[in-house]
Amino acid sequence: METSQDGDYWDVVIIGTGLIECIVASGLSMRGYSVLVLEPNTSYGGLNNTLKLPTVHNWISNNPEHSESLFEISSFFEKECDLQLYSSLTEAESQSLKNIYVDLMPKVLFCRGQLVEMILSCNISSYLEFQGINDIYFAEIKDNETFRLTKIPFSKKEVFSSSDLNLVEKRQVMRLYSRIRDILEVSKIEEKIDLDLVSDPFRSPALIVNCQNSSKKINETNNAQTHRSLSFSGNIRNACIPEITSFSDFQDFWKINDRVLNLVKYNVIFSNSHQNNHFEWEKNFTRYFNLLLSSLNQHGCVGTPFLYPNYGTCDLPQSFSRLAAVKGSLQRLGTAISTIQKPDEKEKLWKVHIYSSNSKEVIKCKSILGSLANLSKFLKNSVNNLIENKVLCYFMILNRPLIKPENSQSTKNLCLTSIKIGEDQFENNVAYILQCDYSTGCCPPGYYIVYINKVMGKEETTFQARSLVQNGINSLLSGKTNNETKVLYKASYIYIQRVENPQQLEDGLILLPDPSVNNNSFLLLDEDVDKSLLALDKSIKFLDPQHRDYVTFKNFSNSEKDQKEENSKIRDSNNQYFIKKLQNILD
The missing domain is CATH 3.30.519 (Guanine Nucleotide Dissociation Inhibitor; domain 2)
Incomplete structure (x- = not known):
């Protein structure tokens, strides 16, 4: 029998515990909204789950x-x-x-990508442990049988000590790295500060002890090399944008051979585009090269811009799920939805019929958020602007x-x-x-x-x-x-x-985007963070039409004036909810 109690009311119901869902849940919870997260499976993560074989x-x-x-x-x-x-x-x-x-969907992160910066700003790094991916390779298959493995160099020392590149290729790589660095936002790169290894939140004590001494020496050398800028004509920045319209133009402009182009194309800017396809300087190159340079030698990871989350990618959504729980949200695993009723004119609340292994309930809420995979069977009208990236x-x-x-x-x-x-x-x-x-x-x-x-x-x-x-x-x-x-x-x-951007389908019913498919589907790029913030912004503006400010990466973790008071009220309400449920079970 279905029951509906006074305590079963929430501002927002979010279906799923993927990374995008958990970022939105934590953002709403930090702003004082009551949030219920429903996960049909018995473990966190959704598409970002990590499961036993x-x-x-x-x-x-x-x-x-x-x-x-x-x-x-x-x-x-x-x-x-x-x-x-x-x-x-x-x-x-x-x-x-x-x-x-x-x-299910393994992810690699840039050390200074928006997701890592968000983890630090939200103070949830204690829930996670990462390690640097020190070895980045490009594999060339020859004659469909043999292959050639080339390690990608990310410093002057690695370039000249490489046994995979010949002398001409080493010069081409150095010229490309040093001159492009002068074209890009050098001031932003120079301002980056390496986290102190001892207090680094991404390193366990064991890892710190093992790599502290060696990292210190290498960091001193690498920092000296990184901060030594080479003179290059300032006019080249403006000149290269209109001149370079394809990778063929890029190769001709920098005078690099096919092999060096492949190293840069596939392991630095992660592009699968054809040689003669349209090349956008900002979209195809500047963004990734800037991100790579600013991510080098960060968080105690020497000579690499990449991090991998220890124990699997499921800890990424779980860390934001824990943040949301601390701020007052409630997560229920193993709970699915049977039907969703539209709001009536009187209450203007959605009715969500949910069930788990031992109960059925009716939840009322102002807004429902979920991906197409979780909402499709409840939608009567077709969704516009669908894509199909595989x-x-x-x-x-x-x-x-x-x-x-x-x-x-x-x-x-x-x-x-x-x-x-x-x-x-x-x-x-x-x-x-x-x-x-x-x-x-x-x-x-x-x-x-x-x-x-x-x-x-x-x-x-x-x-x-x-x-x-x-x-x-x-x-x-x-x-x-x-x-x-x-x-x-x-x-x-x-x-x-299938869904690239968040969409408001009806009043309070918001369709969340799917995880992005980019040139390199391993990398958790900033698009997923951007789209999470966009979905959060849509949700807040529906709940509070007077809200005019946009949610951005910088103000995601900022608290409102009365946030602490609201969170306290929500936690008290959730405690009462738990007590009622326990009483029902015991009775």
């Missing part, structure tokens, strides 16, 4: 062995796994694979690293690699590989998770995308000097982004 296998194979491990999400399609591999595992391998945690998400479990230079003595095998798997005349001819080892906390020692993401072309079929990726993997495996590398598990699925 057996749970992922049950989900992909559509043949769950344990009903309590069921997990479903409707933004993934055409799931496929190798059942023969899974059934042929030894008992020891099967036991080890139970301790592997897989990201990503092939492929992952493997190996007993040895897939990406590792032959002469490498490093025991750490966390790396990000771009691999060219298509012809130059086609777009989207690059896939990105993220290799995780035991240092990430996602797998036991001796096992490796290899994620391969490929943004699909508009006309590209799933079969074509899978074939290209599999051929690339076969080339990498065939390049191994021994035959001991074993693929223990592999699976894939298609992610489809």
